[in-house]
Amino acid sequence: MPSNIVLVTGVGGDLGGKLLARLGNNPEFERVIGVDTTPPQKSVLQRMGRAEYVRADIRNPLIAKVISTAKVDTVVHASCTAHPAGPARRTAIKEVNVIGTMRLLAACQRSPLVRKLVVKSTAAVYGAGARSQAVFTEDSELIPTSTSGYAKDAVEMEGYVRGLMRRRPDITTTLLRFANIISPEIDTVLSRYFALPVVPTVFGYDARIQLLHASDALSVFELATLEDKPGVFNVGSEGVLTLSQAIRRAGRVELPMPSGVVPSVGKLLRGARVVDFSADQVRLLNFGRVVDITKLKKDFGYTPRWTTREAFDDYITGRGLRPVVDGGRLAGLAGKVLVAAATGQAAHR
Numbered sequence: 339m340p341s342n343i344v345l346v347t348g349v350g351g352d353l354g355g356k357l358l359a360r361l362g363n364n365p366e367f368e369r370v371i372g373v374d375t376t377p378p379q380k381s382v383l384q385r386m387g388r389a390e391y392v393r394a395d396i397r398n399p400l401i402a403k404v405i406s407t408a409k410v411d412t413v414v415h416a417s418c419t420a421h422p423a424g425p426a427r428r429t430a431i432k433e434v435n436v437i438g439t440m441r442l443l444a445a446c447q448r449s450p451l452v453r454k455l456v457v458k459s460t461a462a463v464y465g466a467g468a469r470s471q472a473v474f475t476e477d478s479e480l481i482p483t484s485t486s487g488y489a490k491d492a493v494e495m496e497g498y499v500r501g502l503m504r505r506r507p508d509i510t511t512t513l514l515r516f517a518n519i520i521s522p523e524i525d526t527v528l529s530r531y532f533a534l535p536v537v538p539t540v541f542g543y544d545a546r547i548q549l550l551h552a553s554d555a556l557s558v559f560e561l562a563t564l565e566d567k568p569g570v571f572n573v574g575s576e577g578v579l580t581l582s583q584a585i586r587r588a589g590r591v592e593l594p595m596p597s598g599v600v601p602s603v604g605k606l607l608r609g610a611r612v613v614d615f616s617a618d619q620v621r622l623l624n625f626g627r628v629v630d631i632t633k634l635k636k637d638f639g640y641t642p643r644w645t646t647r648e649a650f651d652d653y654i655t656g657r658g659l660r661p662v663v664d665g666g667r668l669a670g671l672a673g674k675v676l677v678a679a680a681t682g683q684a685a686h687r
Contacts, residue, residue, distance in 0.1 A: 342368040344563060345410040347396055347442065348417025350376035352524040353458075353552065357416055357559050358382060362389025366564055371408055373401070374417065396438035402445035405452065412454040413446055414563055415439065418495060419488060435491035443502045446509065454510045456562045457499055461515045461548075461572060462489035462618055466625040475630045476515070476570045487618045512562040517574030517629055518622075520649055521552035522656020529653060530613040531623075532588045535662045538603050539581055541594040545626030546578040551644035551652065558640055571638050572629035575646045581623060588654050589661030597624070 344361055348354035349372030358372040359382050370389040372378060377391055394404055396417065405413070417438065419431050446452045464474040465481035480493050496513065503511050518528050528549075531537065550573060558573050585592045595603060604615030635641050644652065 342412075343408060343410050344370045344412045344414060345405060345408070346370065346372045346414045346416055347438075348374055348415070348458075349378045349382070349391060350374035351417065351419075352379075353519065353555060353559075354416040355379050355382040356552070356556055357414065358389050358391075359386040360556055360560055361414075361563060362387035364560070364564075369408070371404070371410070373404065396442045397433055399441055399445075401441055402448060405445045405449050409451055410449070411451050412456070412563060413442065413452060414456045414559065415442060416458045416559070418458050418460070418492060431488065432491055435488070436494050439495045439498050443498050447502055447506055452506075452509060454512075454563075454566070455499075455502070456512045456559065457495075457514065458559075459496055459513055459515045460489065460492050461517045461574065461627060461629045462622075463492050463496065463515060464627060464629070465489065466545075466618075466621040466627045468625060470625060470627070473628050473630045474572065476572055476633055487616050489618045510566045510568050512567050513570045514558060514562065515570065515572050515629065516555060517548045517550045517572070517627075519552050519555050520549045520653045522653055524552045527613055527615070527619055529657070532584060532590060532653070533657060533659060534612070535590060536593045537585050537588075537590045538593050538595050538600065539585070540597050540600050540620075540624050542597075543624045544580045544582050545623055546580055546628055547584060547622075547626055547646070548574045548578050548628045549646045549649045550574050550642065551649035554642040554644055554649075557643075558634075558638070561638070561640055567638050569633070569637060571634045572631055573634055573642075574629045574631050575642045575644055575649055576631070577646045578626075578628055579646055579650060581626070584650060587650060588659050590659075591662050 344367055346354060346358050346361065349358045355378035358370065358378060361367055361370045372389055372391045373394040373396065375393065375395050378386065392404060394401055418435050446455055463480045464478055471478055499511060499513055519526060520529055554575065555573065561567065582592060600620055604620055607613050607615055
């Protein structure tokens, strides 16, 4: 039975907004309501079809009233932030990720009309480390790389989802663990990182990176909303790129740095409002992360249209990235500045 009345959270963000527009133009849905504390981007508002935007905060218990009044039967929770692209208030994001999810799931539990839940999670729940599996399956242990980061939020959030599944087994629940999403239009940590003229890396490491094109992410979301696809699914593209390959393809200059300096360089980039490097991201760039998508293809019934390499190339073309001229000289200057600043910062702590 197709969904009729859909509520989408996180529509002020890149992915949530695009999803709202896509569902709003799909005649299968009777009504599509997007909620967030900030409105969708102007480009989304201009092409969201029959979809509606309601200013609402999922951290507020009143979200239950929105769900019951609109007679929502399908909830798509797309507001979980795994890695903000730029510097952001950690407390506010944690509240949306954890408290917001608790409130939303409590509202779903109380509503007898809700029969489907689709939740955006992240492959970051598997962590990244020297002893990590080469390829993670949906049954792999969840080990976030830090005790207070965004991946830890996602592990907590998944715990609440499992709790709801026990209490309301009648609700068809789909949990999607997305690999790092990339596209020309979507602003992410990696899209900012690979656009840096000189890209800092960790000396002695060349991580395997798996990417997911935003159009594939949206297609998976839409399919899960349209059809019943219960279960947990890794969502990534076929193939991988090593970090050094990606940097070369983007025409950037790689700047290997001692591992002890990298966290300080990350803080500098965050402080300069360039890119938000969390501990999770630094470890990803050290050790990489690859997920198995067999279940996505066989059980969920979706094969990504873009490979990791194709998705990355589309990002390069769409962003208009041009090869850095005189990269050697630029790397030398940037290296001196970054190391001097990072070591100075470390000395002052």
